[in-house]
Amino acid sequence: MNNTWNKIIYKLWAPVYDLVFNSTLFLQARKTVFKNAPIPPGSRILFVGVGTGADLQLLTQEDSTVTAIDISPDMLQQAKKKYGDSQLITFMEMDAQHMNFSDESFDIVIANLVVSVVPDPMLCMKEIIRVTRKEGHILIFDKFGPDDKKLSIRKKIIRPFVSILGTDIGRSFAEMVAPHLETVKQQENAPVLFNGMYRKILLQKVK
Ligand SMILES: C[S@@+](CC[C@H](N)C(=O)[O-])C[C@H]1O[C@@H](n2cnc3c(N)ncnc32)[C@H](O)[C@@H]1O
Incomplete structure (x- = not known):
């Protein structure tokens, strides 16, 4: 997979x-995934790989400042069609692996269905953590391979074909977060869909 x-x-x-x-x-x-999300009024929120903006409808905090990035102008265009009039959402074409934001710019970073898609998830995770402020949160909804056992043969076989469609079904969240265990605390890692293949993960940046 590449950009x-x-x-x-x-x-x-x-x-x-x-x-x-x-x-x-x-x-x-x-x-x-959004139920009880730690998004107090006035939050600075970053959506990474916002796509068509499917998550934006779930934001209820009207006084938050929302920045939404994506590498695909066509996906962004769909989101802009729906939310382009809002003064509070800034859409930007940007690579999630090399974000053009200062360190600790956001109170919460939401990365749904994107770390399974970017070419280099390790780099993307490092960037997500970098731009989150200390004590801030990272909310992830995505599909991951199992942490405690190997990928099934069936998934190994279909993985390359599915990746042609723009997503990887075999990435390990444990591997992605491993280099950052001193920086982030895992507050939630819960199954959401398809027997836990899709998970909700909530991290807090502790240092
Ligand atoms: C499966 S969609 C998810 C969209 C949205 N987050 C959602 O939950 O529906 C993956 C999105 O990641 C975007 N994407 C892929 N590579 C990217 C990159 N390097 N930087 C930013 N966005 C990227 C794609 O353009 C696409 O919009």
Whole structure:
């Protein structure tokens, strides 16, 4: 997976993405993920890989400042169509692996269905943590391989084919967070969808 391919594949996904990932099962899962999310009034929120903005509808804090980045202009365009009039959302075309923000710029960083998509999830995670303020939170909803056992043969076989469609079904969250265990505390790691393949993860930056 690389950024050029992601731009191509998400150009194709853009017009139909919401039909799959913003309806029924996924919409319900998103609501679960946002339930009790630590987003007090006035928060500076960053959405990483915001896509078509499916999560933006779940924000209830009207006085928050929202920045939303994505590498795909076509996905961003869909989000802008829905939320472009809002003065409180700034959309930016940006690579989540090299963010153009100062350290500790945000109170909460929300990265849903994106660390399974970026070419280098380790780099993306490092950036997410860098731009989160101390005591701030990181909210992740994504699919991960199991932490305690190997990927099944079936998943190993279909993994390369699914990655052509723009996502990786075999990444390990434990591996992604391992270099940062002194910097972030895991507050939640809960199954959300498909027998725990999709998980809600809440981290707090402690230093
Ligand atoms: C599966 S979609 C998820 C979109 C949205 N977060 C959601 O929950 O529906 C993955 C998104 O990540 C974006 N993306 C892929 N590589 C990226 C990168 N290097 N930097 C920023 N966004 C990227 C894609 O363009 C796409 O919009």
